[in-house]
Amino acid sequence: xxxxxEILLKEGIILDLKEKEKIEVIKKLGERLISLGYITNSDEFxxxxxxxxxxxxxxxxxxxxxxxxxxxxxxxxxxxxxxxQEGVDFSSLDGKPAxxxxxxxxxxxKKSEYLFALAKLSKLLRKDEVRIELNxxxxxxxxxxxxxxxxx
Amino acid sequence: xxRILLYLNEAQEETIALALSLAKTFSSRLYxxxxxxxxxxxxxxxxxxxxxxxxxxxxxxxxxxxxxxxKVSLLFFEGKPEKxxxxxxxxxxxxxxxxxxxxxxNLLEIINKNKExxxxxx
Numbered sequence: 001x002x003x004x005x006e007i008l009l010k011e012g013i014i015l016d017l018k019e020k021e022k023i024e025v026i027k028k029l030g031e032r033l034i035s036l037g038y039i040t041n042s043d044e045f046x047x048x049x050x051x052x053x054x055x056x057x058x059x060x061x062x063x064x065x066x067x068x069x070x071x072x073x074x075x076x077x078x079x080x081x082x083x084x085q086e087g088v089d090f091s092s093l094d095g096k097p098a099x100x101x102x103x104x105x106x107x108x109x110k111k112s113e114y115l116f117a118l119a120k121l122s123k124l125l126r127k128d129e130v131r132i133e134l135n136x137x138x139x140x141x142x143x144x145x146x147x148x149x150x151x152x
Numbered sequence: 153x154x155r156i157l158l159y160l161n162e163a164q165e166e167t168i169a170l171a172l173s174l175a176k177t178f179s180s181r182l183y184x185x186x187x188x189x190x191x192x193x194x195x196x197x198x199x200x201x202x203x204x205x206x207x208x209x210x211x212x213x214x215x216x217x218x219x220x221x222x223k224v225s226l227l228f229f230e231g232k233p234e235k236x237x238x239x240x241x242x243x244x245x246x247x248x249x250x251x252x253x254x255x256x257x258n259l260l261e262i263i264n265k266n267k268e269x270x271x272x273x274x
Contacts (some may be wrong), residue, residue, distance in 0.1 A: 056214065056224045069214075093225060104182070115215065119207030126203075152200070 003118045004079065004124060005148040008102075011036055012080030013140040017088070017101070022053065025088050026067050029080045029103040038105065041073035046104070059090025063135075064125045065098035070106045070114050077106040077113050081143060082132070096143070100125065100134050108127070124151055153270070154177040155244055159237060159251035160209055167274045168213055171250045172220060174272075181223040183244055184213050187233040203228075232253045234261045241266055248272060 019025045049069035059065040087097025106114035133146045158171040175182040187204035212227045217224035253273035
């Protein structure tokens with residue numbers, strides 16, 4: 001199984017998200033995946049990810065959201081990351097806005113790797129020091145270095 | 153029955169299947185709890201392993217719920233499971249609790265503190 005730092009795309013890191021709505025943020029991050037060539041069918045991909053958002057809250061609390069989707073429209077298991085200074089309402093159960101938003105996309109046939117990545121990332125982001133450092137990271141390299149530093 | 157809580161620790165496939173089936177039948181939101189009693193687990197490696205397992209189990213249930221178009225919320229908390237269950241039952245106005253009768257819990261305490269609720273042991 002790959003580590004989070006191996007599937008987090010450096011070119012997929014946006015440290016100054018301006019979007020204020022959940023759907024806008026997901027579209028922004030999804031479009032980054034499209035521009036990087038990881039999505040073969042954008043309608044199918046957005047359909048899957050937004051369907052999930054309608055059914056559940058991918059805001060896991062503590063200022064974190066992990067929107068995710070597994071679809072045949074995705075070429076490989078990858079993560080893109082966006083940081084919002086203002087925060088975005090992801091309907092988290094703790095009622096707090098999300099500042100750190102990780103979008104995970106994976107192909108249909110990589111279920112175990114996809115679930116592994118979701119679990120590893122959720123666990124990693126529960127650590128206070130990881131969230132604090134990610135909120136302070138100055139550039140893409142620092143984000144990846146923080147993830148590498150804390151993932152076992 | 154609009155809100156169901158599934159206690160995921162030690163839940164077997166049939167416990168999970170029942171929770172999903174009831175949530176689907178009643179169009180309920182399914183809250184899925186995995187708890188980690190950090191005070192009881194001193195070994196950091198074991199704690200780490202259990203946390204990994206917990207999140208994977210949670211996302212596995214989420215995936216199944218998603219396929220069935222069931223509304224689901226994942227909950228991962230550290231603490232005494234009996235206390236966590238009691239608090240969640242109140243704060244989310246849970247109407248039914250589903251758990252494995254062999255789960256490592258003080259079942260009597262849970263039943264006594266949730267007398268008004270439906271408790272399904274499976």
